[in-house]
Amino acid sequence: MSRHRHKTNTPDSDAGLTRREFLTTSVVVAASATLAGSFILGFSTDVEAQSTKPEINAWVVVQPDESVIIRIVRSEMGQGTHTGLAQLVAEELEADWSRVSLEFPTPGESLARKRVWGAFVTSASRGIRTSQEYVRKGGAAARMMLIQAAADQWKVPASECRVKDGVITHAATNKRTTYGKVTAAAAKLTPPKDPPLKDPKDWTLSGKRLARLDTAEKVNGSLKYSIDYTMDGQLNAAIRDCPVFGGKVKTFDATKVSSMPGVKKVVAVGDSAVAVVADTWWRAKKAVDALPIEYDLGPNAKVQESTIKAMLSEGLSSKENVFLGNGKGDVPAALASSSRRIEAEYSYPFQAHVAMEPLNATARWTPERCEVWSSTQNGEAALSATAEAAGLKPEQCEVYNRPLGGGFGRRGMTDYIRQAVAIARTMPGTPIKLLWSREEDMTHDYYHPVMMCKMSAGLDENDNINGFHMRLSGQSIMSAIFPQWLKEDGTDPIVFQGLNKDLVGDAMLGYNFPNLLVDHAMRNPHIPPGFWRGVNMNQNAIFLEGFIDEIADTTGKDPLALRRELLKNSPKHLAVLNAVAERVDWGTPPPDINGQKVFRGLSVTHGFGSYVAACAEVSVSDSGELKMHRIIAATDPGHVVNPQQVEAQIEGSFVYGLGAALFSECTVKDGGIEQTNFHNYPMVRMNHMPKVESIIMPSGGFWGGVGEPTIAVAAPAVLNAIFAATGKRIRNLPLGKQLTG
Numbered sequence: 001m002s003r004h005r006h007k008t009n010t011p012d013s014d015a016g017l018t019r020r021e022f023l024t025t026s027v028v029v030a031a032s033a034t035l036a037g038s039f040i041l042g043f044s045t046d047v048e049a050q051s052t053k054p055e056i057n058a059w060v061v062v063q064p065d066e067s068v069i070i071r072i073v074r075s076e077m078g079q080g081t082h083t084g085l086a087q088l089v090a091e092e093l094e095a096d097w098s099r100v101s102l103e104f105p106t107p108g109e110s111l112a113r114k115r116v117w118g119a120f121v122t123s124a125s126r127g128i129r130t131s132q133e134y135v136r137k138g139g140a141a142a143r144m145m146l147i148q149a150a151a152d153q154w155k156v157p158a159s160e161c162r163v164k165d166g167v168i169t170h171a172a173t174n175k176r177t178t179y180g181k182v183t184a185a186a187a188k189l190t191p192p193k194d195p196p197l198k199d200p201k202d203w204t205l206s207g208k209r210l211a212r213l214d215t216a217e218k219v220n221g222s223l224k225y226s227i228d229y230t231m232d233g234q235l236n237a238a239i240r241d242c243p244v245f246g247g248k249v250k251t252f253d254a255t256k257v258s259s260m261p262g263v264k265k266v267v268a269v270g271d272s273a274v275a276v277v278a279d280t281w282w283r284a285k286k287a288v289d290a291l292p293i294e295y296d297l298g299p300n301a302k303v304q305e306s307t308i309k310a311m312l313s314e315g316l317s318s319k320e321n322v323f324l325g326n327g328k329g330d331v332p333a334a335l336a337s338s339s340r341r342i343e344a345e346y347s348y349p350f351q352a353h354v355a356m357e358p359l360n361a362t363a364r365w366t367p368e369r370c371e372v373w374s375s376t377q378n379g380e381a382a383l384s385a386t387a388e389a390a391g392l393k394p395e396q397c398e399v400y401n402r403p404l405g406g407g408f409g410r411r412g413m414t415d416y417i418r419q420a421v422a423i424a425r426t427m428p429g430t431p432i433k434l435l436w437s438r439e440e441d442m443t444h445d446y447y448h449p450v451m452m453c454k455m456s457a458g459l460d461e462n463d464n465i466n467g468f469h470m471r472l473s474g475q476s477i478m479s480a481i482f483p484q485w486l487k488e489d490g491t492d493p494i495v496f497q498g499l500n501k502d503l504v505g506d507a508m509l510g511y512n513f514p515n516l517l518v519d520h521a522m523r524n525p526h527i528p529p530g531f532w533r534g535v536n537m538n539q540n541a542i543f544l545e546g547f548i549d550e551i552a553d554t555t556g557k558d559p560l561a562l563r564r565e566l567l568k569n570s571p572k573h574l575a576v577l578n579a580v581a582e583r584v585d586w587g588t589p590p591p592d593i594n595g596q597k598v599f600r601g602l603s604v605t606h607g608f609g610s611y612v613a614a615c616a617e618v619s620v621s622d623s624g625e626l627k628m629h630r631i632i633a634a635t636d637p638g639h640v641v642n643p644q645q646v647e648a649q650i651e652g653s654f655v656y657g658l659g660a661a662l663f664s665e666c667t668v669k670d671g672g673i674e675q676t677n678f679h680n681y682p683m684v685r686m687n688h689m690p691k692v693e694s695i696i697m698p699s700g701g702f703w704g705g706v707g708e709p710t711i712a713v714a715a716p717a718v719l720n721a722i723f724a725a726t727g728k729r730i731r732n733l734p735l736g737k738q739l740t741g
Contacts, residue, residue: 054183054184054187055187056141056142056145056146056183056186056187057138057141057142057145057191058071058105058113058116058117058138059071059089059117059135059138059139059142060089060093060138060139060142061103062142062146062166062179062180062183062186063180063183064180064181064183064184065180066096066099066166066178066179066180067099067101067180068090068093068095068096068099068100068101068166068179069100069101069102069103070085070086070089070090070100070101070102070103070139071102071103071104071105071117072085072086072102072103072104073104073105073110073117073118073119073120073379074120074122074127074128074131075120075122075127075375075376075377075378075379075401075404075407075411076214076403076404077122077375077377077403077404077405077406077407077408077411078404078406078652079127079645079649079652079706079707080212080642080645080648080649081122081127081128082102082212082213082214083210083211083212083213083214083642083645084127084128084641084642084645085127085128085131085132085135086100086102086213087205087206087208087210087641087642088128088132088135088136088139088206088641089135089136089138089139090139090205091136091139091198091203091204091205091206092136092137092138092139092140092142092143092195092197092198093139093140093142093143094143094163094164094165094166095139095165095166095179096165096166097205097210099166100213101213102213104401105117106379106398106399106400106401107120107379107380107382107383107398107399107401108383108394108395108397108398108399110379110380111380111383111394111395112395118131118134119131119380120378120379120380120401121377121378121379121380121381121412122377122378122407123377123378123407123409123412123531124531124535124608124705124708125608125609125610125704125705125706125707125708125709126608126705127707128641128703129609129637129703129704129705130703132639132641132703133197136197136198137194137195137197140195140196140197140198141191141192141195142186143163143195144158144192144195145186145187145189145191145192146163146168146179146182146183146186147161147163147168148186148189149182149183149185149186149189150168150170150177150182151170152185153177153182153185154170154173154175156170156172156173156175160172163179166178166179166180167179168182200639200700206641206642207639207640207641207642207643208642208643209642209643209644210642210644212644212645214403223403224402224403225357225375225402225403225404225405226357226360226361226362226373226374226375226402226403226404226405227357227358227360227405227435229362229373229402229433230433231362231364231373231431232431233430233431234362234430234431234432234433235264235277235278235279235427235430235431235432235433236277236278236279236280236281236283236284236432236433236434236435237267237275237276237277237278237281237284237420237423237432237433237434237435238275238276238278238281238284238285238287238288238434238435238437239269239273239274239275239276239288239419239434239436239440240273240274240275240288240289240291240293240440241272241273241440241443241444242272242273242295242297243295243297243443243671243672244295244297244298244300244301244670244671244672245300245444245526245527245528245671245672246298246299246300246526246671247272247295247296247297247298247300247301247671248271248272248295248296248298249268249271249272249273249274249293249294249295249296250294250295250296251293251294252266252268252274252291252292252293252294253291253292254266254291256290256291256292257276257287257288257290257291260278260283260286260287260290261283262278262279262280262283262284263276263277263278263283263284263287264277264278264279264427265277265426265427266287266291267422267423267426269419269422269423270419270422273419274288274291274293275288275419275423275434276288276291277423277427277432281433281435285437297670297671298671300526300671301670301671301672302670302671303525303526303668303670303671304668304669304670305667305668305669307525307668308450308525308527308668309347309452311523311525312347312450312451312452312473312474312523313452313473314473314523315452315471315473315474315521315522315523316345316452316453316454316471316473316521317454317471318473318521320521321490321521321522321523322519322520322521322522323489323490323491323492323495323519323520323522324491324517324518324519325472325491325493325495325496325499325500325518325519325520326496326499326500326501326509326516326517326518327501327516327517327518327519328501328513328515328516329467329514329515329516330515331467331468331469331515331516331517333467333515334458334466334467334514334515335456335458335467335469336458337458337466338458338459338460338466338467339459339460339461340458340459341456341457341458341459342456342457342459342547342550342551342554343454343455343456343457344454344455344546344547344550344729344731345452345453345454345455345731346452346453346455346539346542346543346546346547346731346732347451347452347453347731347732347733348448348450348451348452348453348474348538348539348542348543348733349448349450349664349665349666349667349733349734350447350448350449350450350527350665350666350667350668350673351447351448351532351660351664351665351666352441352442352445352447352448352664352666352673352675352681353406353408353409353410353445353446353530353532354406354441354442354678354681354683355404355405355406355407355408355410355411355441356405356406357375357404357405357406358435358436358437358438358440358441359410359411359416359435359436359440359441360374360375360416360420360433360434360435360436361373361374361416361417361419361420361421361433361434362374362420362431362432362433362434363386363417363420363421363423363424363431363432363434364424364429364430364431364432365390365421365424365425365427365428365429366428366429367428368392368396369392369396369397369398370386370387370389370390370392370396370397370398370421370424371397371398371399371400372386372397372398372399372400372417372420372421373399373400373402374399374400374401374402374416374417374420375401375402375403375404375405375407375411376399376401376404376411376412376414376417377404377407377409377411377412378411378412378414379399379401381412381414382399382401382414382417383397383398383399384414385414385417385418385421386398386399386417386418386421388418389417389418389421389422389425390421390425391425399417408532408533408656409446409530409531409532409533409535410445410446410530410532412530412531413446413530415444416434416436419434420432420433420434438676438677438678439676439677442666442673442675442676442677442681443672443673443675443676445528445530445666445673446481446528446529446530446531447527447528447529447530447532447666447673448529448530448532448535448538448660449474449475449476449477449529449532449536450474450475450525450527450529451472451473451474451475451536451539452472452473452474453470453471453472453473453539453543454470454471454473455468455469455470455471455543455544455547456468456469457469457547457551458515459551459554459555463555463556463557465513465514465551465566466514466515467513467514467515467516468513468515468516468517469516469517469518470499470517470518470519470543470544471519471520471521472495472496472518472519472520472521472540472543473520473521473523474520474521474522474523475522475523475524475525475529476492476494476495476520476522476524476529477492477494477495477529477530477531477535477536478492478493478494479492479522479524480524480528480529480530481529481530490522491520492520492522494535494536495520495522495536496518496520496536496540497535497536497537497540497607498536498537498540498541498544498605498606498607498712499518499540499544508606509606510566510567510570510572510573510574510604510605510606511544511548511563511566511567511570512566512567512568512569512570513566525668526671527666527668527673533653533656533707533708533711534607534653534656534657534708534709534711534712535708537605537607537608537708537709537711537712538657538660538711538712538715540605540712541603541605541607541712541713541715541716542661542715542716542719542733544605544716545602545603545604545605545713545716545717545719545720546716546719546720546723546729546731548562548563548566549601549602549720549723550729553723559601559602559720560577560581560586560602563577563602563604564577564578567604572606572611572636572699573604573606573611573613575611575634575636575697575699576604576611576612576613576634576635576636576695576697577602577604577613577634579613579634579695579697580602580613580614580615580632580633580634580695581602581615583615583632583634583693583695584600584615584617584632586600586615590617593619593627593629596619596620596621596627597619597725598617598618598619598629599617599618599619599620599721599722599724599725600615600616600617600721600724601615601616601618601716601717601718601719601720601721601722601723601724602614602615602717602720603712603713603716603717603720604713605709605712605713606709607705607708607709607712608704608705608708608709609637609638609702609703609704609705609709610635610636610637610638610704610705610706610709611635611636611704611709612633612634612635612636612709612710612712612713613633613634613713614631614632614633614634614710614713614714614716614717615631615632615717616628616630616631616690616714616717616718616720616721617629617630617631617690617721618690618718618721618722618725619725620722620725620726626722626735628658628688628689628690628718629690629691630690630691630692630693631654631690631691631692631693631714631717631718632692632693632694632695633650633654633692633693633694633695633710633713633714634694634695634696634697635650635694635695635696635697635706635709635710636697636698636699636704637696637698637703637704637705637706637709638698638699638700638701638702638703638704639698639700639702639703640696640698643696645706646694646696646706647694647696649706649707649710650692650694650706650710651692651694652707653707653708653710653711653714654689654690654692654710654711654714655684655689656711657710657711657712657714657715658684658688658689658690658714658715658718659683659684659688660715660733660734661714661715661718661719661733661734661735662684662688662734662735662736663681663682663683663684663734663735663736664681664733664734665681665733665734665736666681715733
């Protein structure tokens with residue numbers, strides 16, 4: 001194994017699994033990251049097929065010079081998972097943090113060791129929360145083995161020994177040693193089967209604001225992302241895929257570009273794409289842009305934005321292909337008997353991931369072995385895809401994961417890896433680096449699902465809600481990517497994130513309605529959906545929180561008071577809501593800023609295991625110019641490993657979420673995505689961003705996520721503040737120019 005991602009080595013060859021078993025496992029691991037009750041591997045102390053370092057167990061290596069190597073298999077894409085997991089291991093290990101460094105096993109190595117490191121997938125804010133227990137046990141087991149080794153040398157009970165910062169002492173005999181001196185002996189001991197873990201209240205490293213381990217490399221520019229990777233003899237590839245999803249290449253004329261400078265080869269990739277291999281990527285791109293390609297666009301070329309909107313609009317009232325997400329009581333009867341009814345329709349568009357690092361992978365193929373260097377959110381799925389594309393067994397392949405220049409769910413897919421391997425197969429032994437252009441990245445994404453929503457609330461004579469119906473109409477990610485994970489009746493539980501009646505789908509509706517119906521008319525356009533930071537929480541929170549404010553306005557109730565009333569049976573929802581309300585002093589009008597009146601908006605939800613709320617303060621000029629001044633976010637993730645990382649995740653999620661609310665929209669013309677680059681798909685800029693204040697309030701007893709829950713409350717808080725400022729309800733995103741004029 002390598003302590004640096006840009007070096008490689010060869011894992012043990014005996015995989016211990018058949019190819020079919022491995023491929024099946026990879027699919028399960030990938031899918032499980034999105035489902036409640038996800039697969040969690042039990043702690044393993046397998047020490048077979050050790051590396052050249054004398055490891056204590058799969059997670060911990062202590063060197064004779066007292067340096068401590070902690071192994072991490074989750075992906076790092078800016079969220080701080082590597083530092084957080086290292087803190088948890090070092091906490092249980094009682095290591096000297098100043099001596100800690102990281103090492104990154106490969107999925108091939110894990111396969112050879114019967115998946116000793118568990119799941120490599122990093123998504124759904126699960127990087128820490130679903131691996132925290134077994135990595136902590138790795139640290140605890142290593143600590144116990146090191147102490148036992150010292151006790152054996154001293155011939156004293158291990159229970160009488162103590163350790164701090166890697167120094168073991170025995171008070172009665174005044175003996176002292178260090179981890180480095182006993183590591184070889186400790187590695188020979190039988191690991192404890194179920195080592196006890198510290199109570200979080202006793203943490204000394206975890207829960208603290210420790211500096212991230214990757215900051216220095218990012219600041220000085222030495223950190224190499226996948227896009228930076230080069231190797232001797234490497235050639236470069238650019239690709240063009242059919243502009244319409246489902247279309248195919250009919251013909252292409254390679255002779256038109258074969259003589260262009262640097263061009264080495266023109267390659268058909270699958271049935272829908274063509275790539276050009278050249279000595280530099282720019283030459284490859286110029287050639288592929290000039291390549292004459294004739295496509296069979298297929299029937300999807302007839303699909304327009306209006307076609308898709310009509311499909312979803314039909315689903316708002318249809319009884320066909322409708323699935324129940326949450327319900328109790330008799331909503332139709334409650335609505336029919338209500339004194340009055342409030343109704344509203346909302347919509348949410350397709351959105352691209354637009355990670356700063358476009359998709360890329362470097363592959364080297366021979367008839368005996370295939371290796372890939374890339375950035376992926378799921379190393380095991382990437383290895384599975386590599387093996388299939390290479391026509392080899394998984395144990396003949398390897399994937400070396402590199403730091404991700406943005407993931408947001410997109411790098412959980414493997415299409416770009418398969419393409420790189422397919423191209424490399426045409427040039428055996430030559431490393432081929434495939435890099436998508438920004439245009440290719442934008443127009444061949446797995447997009448945030450498109451969705452419409454119709455909500456109806458029935459009010460009794462006292463303006464209390466006695467019936468609530470929420471109809472979603474739009475795409476199902478699971479039906480497109482993991483259809484085997486749909487429920488028996490075809491329901492996709494992920495559609496209902498934030499609206500579920502319990503933790504199914506890893507999100508929960510806190511509002512208590514006496515009669516409730518939340519259902520989904522599954523309508524799947526041909527544009528492929530995918531997991532996008534926050535996934536369905538994003539639109540569901542906008543729909544629900546916007547409508548709650550509409551009810552408050554119609555009934556003359558204060559938005560905070562109405563929410564408190566509806567959340568009285570959900571204390572954790574209520575706690576984060578009260579925290580932001582108290583921070584802004586909700587009952588007191590905010591001061592004017594530069595002569596502009598400031599207005600507030602609230603939102604609250606539960607997702608990815610955490611409870612979150614936000615309060616936004618905005619002003620809107622007479623000309624319709626929006627200024628977001630401040631957003632306060634409260635989050636209860638149960639436990640906090642590094643408060644600084646939580647704050648950074650909240651701030652980063654607000655950048656992503658507010659950018660989506662203000663600008664992000666992919667539209668369809670003639671079956672393809674119209675937006676191609678940042679000129680027609682703008683991102684949020686510094687001058688747009690409000691001041692973000694974080695309230696971190698872990699209540700203990702559970703492990704929630706951080707990177708995705710808070711994104712869901714940013715947009716609805718701002719939208720509700722805009723309504724307070726203007727009386728204009730924005731129900732369709734993005735905001736765009738809706739405020740102007």
